[in-house]
Amino acid sequence: MAQRGPLGVAVIGTGKMGADHVRRLHEVTNGARVAAVADVDAERAKRAADGIEGCSVHTDPIAAMRADGVEAVLIASPGPAHEAALLAAFAHDLPVLCEKPLTPDAASALRVLEAERRLGHRRVQVGFMRRYDTEYARLKSLLDSGELGRPLMLHNRHRNVSTPPGFTSAMLISDSVVHEMDITRWLLGQEITAVTVLCPTPSGNAPEGLRDPQLVLFETDGGAVVDVEINVNCGFGYQVQAEVVCERGTARIGDGHALVTTAAGRWGGAVAQDFVERFEDAYDRQMQAWVDATRRGEVTGPSAWDGYATAAVCEAGVRAQTGGGRIAVELVERPDFYR
Ligand SMILES: NC(=O)c1ccc[n+]([C@@H]2O[C@H](COP(=O)([O-])OP(=O)(O)OC[C@H]3O[C@@H](n4cnc5c(N)ncnc54)[C@H](O)[C@@H]3O)[C@@H](O)[C@H]2O)c1
Numbered sequence: 469m470a471q472r473g474p475l476g477v478a479v480i481g482t483g484k485m486g487a488d489h490v491r492r493l494h495e496v497t498n499g500a501r502v503a504a505v506a507d508v509d510a511e512r513a514k515r516a517a518d519g520i521e522g523c524s525v526h527t528d529p530i531a532a533m534r535a536d537g538v539e540a541v542l543i544a545s546p547g548p549a550h551e552a553a554l555l556a557a558f559a560h561d562l563p564v565l566c567e568k569p570l571t572p573d574a575a576s577a578l579r580v581l582e583a584e585r586r587l588g589h590r591r592v593q594v595g596f597m598r599r600y601d602t603e604y605a606r607l608k609s610l611l612d613s614g615e616l617g618r619p620l621m622l623h624n625r626h627r628n629v630s631t632p633p634g635f636t637s638a639m640l641i642s643d644s645v646v647h648e649m650d651i652t653r654w655l656l657g658q659e660i661t662a663v664t665v666l667c668p669t670p671s672g673n674a675p676e677g678l679r680d681p682q683l684v685l686f687e688t689d690g691g692a693v694v695d696v697e698i699n700v701n702c703g704f705g706y707q708v709q710a711e712v713v714c715e716r717g718t719a720r721i722g723d724g725h726a727l728v729t730t731a732a733g734r735w736g737g738a739v740a741q742d743f744v745e746r747f748e749d750a751y752d753r754q755m756q757a758w759v760d761a762t763r764r765g766e767v768t769g770p771s772a773w774d775g776y777a778t779a780a781v782c783e784a785g786v787r788a789q790t791g792g793g794r795i796a797v798e799l800v801e802r803p804d805f806y807r
């Protein structure tokens with residue numbers, strides 16, 4: 469049944485993304501309010517809730533899910549904490565927007581799928597927000613129109629200025645390239661069947677021991693080949709670019725020419741410095757779409773199946789990165805529940 473009042477959301481994890489989502493829900497999104505926040509760091513939770521009337525503050529995610537006025541959950545804790553939070557949300561039958569990755573590995577993602585299926589109805593949207601980016605959405609419409617013919621190859625570049633402390637070589641795949649895994653599956657409508665990872669001599673910008681950059685190759689069940697340059701300590705900016713090569717033409721996004729300046733012997737634009745800046749509109753649209761669907765009693769957007777399928781590709785990618793050569797992706801059969 470459609471809901472009338474604003475949707476009361478509990479936000480779990482109020483670090484960089486969680487605090488930004490709290491701000492978004494409070495200031496940007498229509499039809500929602502932040503009813504509770506939880507972070508294991510009490511000070512962070514308190515800071516995020518500051519100035520939001522009626523928002524209760526917790527260190528225990530389950531207490532936040534049970535708090536007054538909570539009707540839905542946004543999970544923005546680190547990936548390894550997602551499974552416990554998802555299962556707790558299911559126990560209270562609450563709709564969830566879960567930041568990527570759904571969980572860090574395929575076995576835990578499968579446990580989440582099974583728990584959602586036991587509920588008997590879908591509850592999860594995964595935060596693959598690039599699907600809500602205007603440029604990616606235009607590229608998808610163009611490919612779906614068939615005008616350029618069949619996609620043959622997809623080239624991607626994914627560059628971050630620098631990595632936070634504790635960022636590992638495996639995380640280049642499971643935290644960063646996971647976005648290209650989702651985008652590949654969504655743009656092409658195909659599953660990824662094998663992953664190969666090539667690592668050049670690491671950049672001098674990369675922290676000691678980090679294999680950065682990497683070149684990651686996907687093969688798909690529709691016969692396409694996809695490459696991803698992942699380069700997370702490039703130093704100069706945040707860039708996400710994609711070019712699809714089709715039978716009758718190519719299409720490219722992410723050149724970032726929103727503002728071009730010509731002045732005193734120079735010409736050029738600016739490079740975004742992080743994902744919050746580059747994908748601000750996509751995060752806003754993702755949140756509005758989740759709130760609107762939830763208030764209608766529906767679940768739309770990337771599903772737990774998408775979270776599982778990308779977790780399985782991540783696992784193959786991490787094995788390929790550690791000297792495994794070309795690694796096949798193993799997926800369980802897709803249940804009808806997720807078709
Ligand atoms: N979609 C995107 O572009 C994007 C961008 C950045 C991060 N993310 C995702 O968002 C999530 C959070 O990333 P972040 O960069 O904000 O990390 P962060 O480290 O800045 O914040 C995580 C917060 O969660 C808290 N926390 C840790 N364990 C917890 C638990 N069990 N329960 C409640 N809180 C807990 C930490 O104290 C911290 O405040 C991750 O899943 C990450 O992959 C997505």
Ligand SMILES: O[C@H]1[C@H](O)[C@@H](O)[C@H](O)[C@@H](O)[C@H]1O
Pocket residue numbers: 628643644645647700743
């Ligand atoms: O967690 C972040 C986030 O998902 C960004 O969108 C991505 O560009 C980064 O590489 C990753 O570390």
